[in-house]
Each structure stands twice: as structure tokens, then as C-alpha cells.
Amino acid sequence: MSSPEQWTRPEPGAGPAATAAEPTPEQVIAGLRATTEGGTELTQLLNPEGERLASPRFDPYVADIDAEALRGLYKDMVLVRRADRESNAMQRQGQLGIWVPLLGQEAAQIGSGRALQPQDMAFPSYREHGVAYARGVDFRELLGIFRCSDHGGWDFKRHGFHPYTIVIGNQVLNATGYAMGQKFEGKVGDDDGEATIVYFGDGATSQGDVHEGFVWAAVYDAPVVFFCQNNQWAISEPTERQSRLPLYQRARGYGFEGIRVDGNDVLGCLAVSRWALEECRRGNGPVLIEAFTYRMDAHTTTDDPTRYRLSDELEVWKHKDPIERVRAHLARTGGADQAFFDDVQAEADRFAAELRDFCFNMPDPPPERIFSEVYADPSPQLDAQREEYLSYLSGFAEAGGH
Template sequence: MSSPEQWAQPDQGADAAATAGQPSAEQVIAGLRATTEGGADLIQLLTPEGERVESPIFDPYVADVDDASLRELYRDMVIVRRADREANAMQRQGQLGIWVPLLGQEAAQIGSGRAMRPKDMAFPSYREHGVGYARGVDFKELLGIFRCSDQGQWDFAKHRFHPYTIVIGNQVLNACGYAMGQKFEGKVGNQESDGGDNEATICYFGDGATSQGDVHEGFVWAAVYDAPLVFFCQNNQWAISEPTERQSRLPLYQRARGYGFPGMRVDGNDVLGCLAVTRWALDTCRKGNGPVLIEAFTYRMDAHTTTDDPTRYRLSDELEAWKLKDPIERVRVHLTRNGGADADFFAEVDNAADEFAAELRDFCFNMPDPPPERIFSNVYAEPSPVVEAQREEFLSYLDGFATAGGER
């Protein structure tokens, strides 16, 4: 049976090079299917039907997750989804300039976000609202970015959650540099029993970013320097309007082999699997074993952003099929079947999520506009005479429109 694995690494022999250079039609089809179907290598601890799957490798990394812990993971995902839906609605009402939905990716973000230790560092792209929530960032502090009133107001050092990066893939280089710094400063590979203070970094990007040069440069540098960096790719199947198979003939996690470090594919709709795999990867990095690539195989249930219309490029039956793999529903079913939660718990979580959304909405509707001079803040770390002159010129220009009451 032909497979993408055989295509990537053909058997040694006289015709090996020709086989690799000219894959058969069967091999091409197998490779394309492997980019859009879970495949045999998919790591899964909780099925879409809510059934627990044993894993000798990864079970030890979720041994501490009892019913109470699973209820908290469920609560996280419900609240984050509710906040996401509220922000999406507020954009439609003109309260936000744009919104980047995370609908369907809650398990990938909460599972990986909760896997981090306090001193680990996260570098997001622009969709990781759930990771920010898991790191203790107030969801309200995310809204200013999308209202175009600030660049993010959370304490980056306190939460160990870097500012959002809009340029596709650029955060991978930033994360790689930070992780190299952790290695150079001796924060990797220490004996935990002797009071070792190990750290790691995790960097988030989408499947579309894997076509960007910055991502591959990050792979190279992290591999060469054994940087403690987890590359966390949320493969939601669509790089805006382009499907994954238009970008790669092989599953994305297999690209790690070309750079010399491990790659794995986890069910991105399985919060338990994402938690376990990310814990394993971060632990591997902290021990000084170099980088790891995780491909969280998930699906973007909404538009790329609120400026996008996904009905123009994908079929509704694809969306319906992925609804059956909903990350929240499978945890709910598991808890219900195993007596881990009752109807009162689920009702309480729904009410808490509604209250969270109401507070978010009230904050957004009453968010003050920043003063015009705000645009000149934080341009440089030190005062700049050029920026100061531009600031004074701009404010003087605005004063020319002042009304009798002194307002601009």
C-alpha cells in the first residue's frame, strides 16, 4: 500500500531516487489525503464520542487530571467560546474594527495553554485568545487591539504571554530568539531534584504560516541551537481561503524531520490530548533536548476574520462533518457518561459564561477612545526628538479644528 511516508523516505535501491523524484498518482493522492485527514499517527486521548483512549506514552502526563480538573477544562472552553461569540457579535455592531474568531479551536488553545508552567513563555499570532485566557490575561485587555485603541494592555512579563503578532509567521523568529536566550542563560537542562529552574517557550502559528520563510528560519535556528522551543501549529485546514493540501504534499508535522527534531500530530479538538502532548513537548524542551513541532489537527468553524466569507471557498457539508468532532461536546459527553458532572454543573457553567460575556460587552461599549497623542507612545524605548517634533506638529494641526468649547 502506497503511503506519504514511503514517498518521503523511499526504500533504498536502484530505483529509490526515481521513486522519490516521480511519485505515482497513488502516492500523490495518499499524500494529499494525509494533509486533511487525521491519519494513523493522530494522537487522541478523548474521542469525539467522549470515550477515553489509553496511551502508554502520554497517559502519565495527564495522570493528575481527575473529574474536577476535567470540569475546569470544560469551563475554560465554554467561557472562551462564549467570549469569542460575543466579540464576533460586537464587531458586527461596529464596536470592534475586526475580530479573529477561534470557534472550534478551544481545545487546542486551552489544552496547550494549561500545559505551561508559570515561567514558560508563549508567543501567539493573533487568534490565541484562549491561550491568553489560560495565562491569566483579562479577556477585556484583548479588545483594545481589535478596537484599534491600543496594542494590548496586559503585563507581558507577568503573564508570560507576548503581544499579538499580526505579520504572518514573524513571531516564530521572536520566539526562537527568546528560547535561545533561555538556553544561553542556563535555564534549560538543570536537575529538577537539585532545585533546577528550567523554562521553555511555546510559539503558536497556523497552517498557512508554514509557507512563510520566517517559520522555516525559526526551525533552522532552533534546531541548530537546541532551543527549548515548542512549535505549536494549529492546523485549522484553511489558510484564509486556501486548503492545507495546496501548501504541503505531506502532513505538516512530518516537516520537523527535515530539520532534525521530533514532530507529532495531535487531535486538536481533544483537550486532554493537547494537554498531554504539550506537557510532554515542554518537558522535553526543558530537559535540553531541543525543539519539538506539534501539529494540532483541528478545524476553523468560523471565518478567518470578520472580513472573510468562508461560504465562497468551502462546502457546508465539511463544516457539518466537523461539528460532530466538537471539542466541548466530547468533554461534556465524557463527564456525563462517567458521572463526572451533572445537569446543575453544566447550567452553572453556561450562566457563568453568559455573565462573562455581559461584562465583556459592557466594557467594550463603554471603552474610552484614546487621546490622539497616544499614537506617538511606545514608538521607541527612549525619547526621540524626531517623534516629539512630529507629535507637537500633529497636535498643533488638530488644535486648528478646535471648537469654541475647546474640543477638537
């Protein structure tokens, strides 16, 4: 089986290792196979055919997931995907300035999001719509960000879900600092302890902020789970052009454990995330999880993925769809019938219609909104700036009245 390591460090006789120069056809094929296969170290509990696989290490972490719970995970993924598709369409219709699709990454986000406890904190990048949903954030709250009328209005403390971060990798530093605070305040050490999880993509692993986060977390044993959604493409650059080794193996260099899980397997993501979060709550963190998944859509709605990736690669991953494998398992085991699937789809359509109605009728925020929630305590300087700005705006209204 080919792997990213073989792509840059090929077997004897396989040709020279790839460098920054143009790779050979053989190296491209090896890299493509590694992209679709995941390697022998891939943790998987539910395969693409919907078959349940035994895992002595991780089965205990999903022992409570019966047919009813699995139906709930299926419903979560269907609703999130439907909302994502509707938001993508609304951007094309001019209702949103931009949209960041999550198509294909539903299992990674719902599995890890549902693994979190109320006392935990999640730090997203800008694609974690599924994690937001799992943390109880109203999906409508996300639309204002991409309509460019809001920075995120949810109560991040109550939901345990921080505002979106646009700067690539910066949230890793924020999450590491937050987790260090949890450690310093004695909030780790038992099952009731706190943990932090931070989400980033494979492209972010090339950023210095991620490296610094790894260093500080390791030095201070911070209770943070680094959750890398390796969707194979850092915009237009494949993972194989960024790393000589599978990303989860980078944890070795920092002195903590790394693990690769099938990011299209919601059970696997749930189990591995529960294990990693438990490790952190008990003071055994940090942990790096590489969720091996695939971005089925564009990087954002400003991107054209047909310019840099093969359609054959996309077709391969369609057979590994995270939702279809759960549907196949439920149908095969009698965990759900057609009426259930129809009801979920109908609910998803209603959910999308509500989002559309909200977005099309979303009011513009008042100008003073920009000055709210800036500081925890009142600030005379900020109050003065607000009054000066509002007075400036009122001058335009008065001029228009004459």
C-alpha cells in the same frame, strides 16, 4: 486510510499525483478524508464520543487531571467560546473593526495554554484568544486591538504572553530569538527551566519566516515548541495544496521531533504540550506539534468560507466538537451533573454581557497614548515628536473655538 501523502503521492493504480493543476475527483475525496481523519499517527486521549483512550507515552502527563480539573478545562473552553461568539457579534454590529474567530480550536488553545508554567513565554499570532485567557490576560484587553484603538495593553512579561502578531509567520522568528536567549542565559537544563511556545497556522508553514525559525532553533537547540494549529484552511487554500506530507513530518528535515495530536482533544493537547515543554526546559528542544483541528467559522469576519469549502466537511467536524466530547465524558463518568453545566453556561453568559458592556462603552484613548511604551528608557527625540504632535492637534481645537 487516506492521507495527505496519498493525495499527492497516490497508491499504485490510484491515478496521477495532484499538481498545481486541477486535482481529479478521486484526489479531492482522498484529501477530504485525510482532512477529517488525521491519520494513524494521531495522538488522542479523548475521542469524539467522550471515551478516554489509553496512551502509555502521554498518560503520565495528565495523571493529575481528575474530574475537578477536567471540569475546569471544560469551563475554560465554554467561557472562551462564548466570548468569541459575542465578539464576533459585536463586530457585525459595528463595535469592532474586525474579529478573528477561534470557533472549533478551543481545545488546542486551552490545552496548550494550561500546559505552560509561569516562567514560560508564549508568542501568539492573532487568533490565540484562548491562550491569552489561559495566561491570565483580561479578555477585554483583546477588544481594543480589534476596535483599532490599542495594540495590546497587557504586561506581556508578567503574563508570559507576547502581543499579537498580524504579519503571517513573523512571530516564529521572534519566538526563536527569545528562546535562543533563554538558552544563552543558561535558563534551561532542568525541571525549573524556561521554555517558549509559538503559535501559527497551517498557512504560515508556507512562509519563509517559519522555515528560518526552524533552522535557527535546530542549530542552537533552542527551547521552543512550534505549535501549529492545522485548522485545514489557509484562508481559502486547503492544507493538501500546500504540503505533500503531514505538517508534523517536516520537523525531520530540521533534525528535531514532530508529533501530531488531535487538536479537538483538550486532554491530548495538554499532555503533548506538557511533554514538549518539558523536553525544551531540559534542553532537548525544539519540538514541532501539529494540532489537527478545524476552523468552524470564517478566517476573519471579512471572509466568506462558503465560497471555497463544502458544507459536508463542516458537518463532519461538528461531530468532533472539542467541548461536547468533554461534556460527554463528564456526564458518562459522573464527573459532572446538569446543574454544573447550567452554572457554567450562566457564567459564560454573564462573561459575555460584561464584555459587551465594556466594548460599547470603551473610551477612545488619548492621543498621547501612541507615544507611550515605545522605548524602555526616555528618548528626547520621542519627547519632541510627542510635543510637536500635541501642539499640532491643539491648533485644531483653538481654531474651532473661534
